[in-house]
Amino acid sequence: MILKFHSETPIVLGYNRSCIYDLPRQKYDFVPNEVINTLRDNINCNISDLNNRLDNNDKIWLKFLIENEYCFLVPDFFIDSFPEINFKWESPANITNAIIDLDNLECERNFKYFEEINCKHILLRFVKNYSADEIVNFLFSTFNDLTFKSVEVVLPFNLKSNKKNNHIIFKKIIDNIEQVTSIKFFEEKIETDIFTPYLSVNIGIYTEALLKNVYFNGKIYIESKGNIKNGIETKEILGNFFKIKNSQHLIKKIKNSKLWGICKDQIDVCKDCEFRYMCIDNRVPQERNNGSFYYKSECSYNPYISKWKGELGYLSLNESGILLNDENCFVDYKKVNEINKSIWSDKI
Numbered sequence: 001m002i003l004k005f006h007s008e009t010p011i012v013l014g015y016n017r018s019c020i021y022d023l024p025r026q027k028y029d030f031v032p033n034e035v036i037n038t039l040r041d042n043i044n045c046n047i048s049d050l051n052n053r054l055d056n057n058d059k060i061w062l063k064f065l066i067e068n069e070y071c072f073l074v075p076d077f078f079i080d081s082f083p084e085i086n087f088k089w090e091s092p093a094n095i096t097n098a099i100i101d102l103d104n105l106e107c108e109r110n111f112k113y114f115e116e117i118n119c120k121h122i123l124l125r126f127v128k129n130y131s132a133d134e135i136v137n138f139l140f141s142t143f144n145d146l147t148f149k150s151v152e153v154v155l156p157f158n159l160k161s162n163k164k165n166n167h168i169i170f171k172k173i174i175d176n177i178e179q180v181t182s183i184k185f186f187e188e189k190i191e192t193d194i195f196t197p198y199l200s201v202n203i204g205i206y207t208e209a210l211l212k213n214v215y216f217n218g219k220i221y222i223e224s225k226g227n228i229k230n231g232i233e234t235k236e237i238l239g240n241f242f243k244i245k246n247s248q249h250l251i252k253k254i255k256n257s258k259l260w261g262i263c264k265d266q267i268d269v270c271k272d273c274e275f276r277y278m279c280i281d282n283r284v285p286q287e288r289n290n291g292s293f294y295y296k297s298e299c300s301y302n303p304y305i306s307k308w309k310g311e312l313g314y315l316s317l318n319e320s321g322i323l324l325n326d327e328n329c330f331v332d333y334k335k336v337n338e339i340n341k342s343i344w345s346d347k348i
Ligand code: SF4
Pocket: 197, 264, 269, 270, 271, 273, 274, 275, 276, 279, 280, 281, 299, 300, 301, 302, 303
């Protein structure tokens, strides 16, 4: 019998530990880097030889990996029967999500462009107060003959302070416009210095994250005055929607955004994190003069010591020996390794 790893449970090495992504089950587990390196060195190895090469700790982990179906044993003659999965990411849509701000419902916006380029998800933010009839008429005349997978509507008032009116609008939209999949009320975001990522394990995000920036890739934001941007968070203006001549023209404009292709493997700190192919991160990567990338705000996860802010033993990047600024990223390996020894030596 020989040892094999499942292709659909890729292992992502982080600085301090590895993460196994169970793509079909959409969950993950952690394994020490040393164990993964030892097992990888012994792939396709006969189980009796393997047992001689592993220490007790490795054997415990191997048992865990087999029990959780990350690895399996097969007869020797099946050695070539399990080809690797091709994780090349491809999408039928150039733009997948569009956010559009509306402060003048009279202005003509050609939503057909989005349909033509196979964009499936539209989020409309009404940035001024409108009556229920105005909103319903606008939505009906705009989306009546268009097909999107989801049309989300964001309205600009507080549900609690205007309950009755909101309820009328809510009901009118739901009763009259089939295309609308959700209605939300705009809430001011509270700015913080620390960023908390959203993690999601699935084959779509995994494959996209190998090459692209999962948050900005295929996204477009159109301000109420027509300025085209990559996202609400970005400053660069890529064109004006009211001057767009056709859907190909729109694609040309948005493809000028460099952010689409800046994946986590190119960004300091994240490139050392085991969550980097499941992490959805709306921070805008900053480019240094030397072409490297970093984020201005710090993530609430420190991948060098595998600790989340608030957990026992958490230290910020700076406190754990990582100096990150607009010129450089310096890792004090000696300091980080000593910290990890004190936190983790008897745990992983
Ligand atoms: S360090 Fe980067 S990749 Fe890791 S969780 Fe934070 S934002 Fe995501």
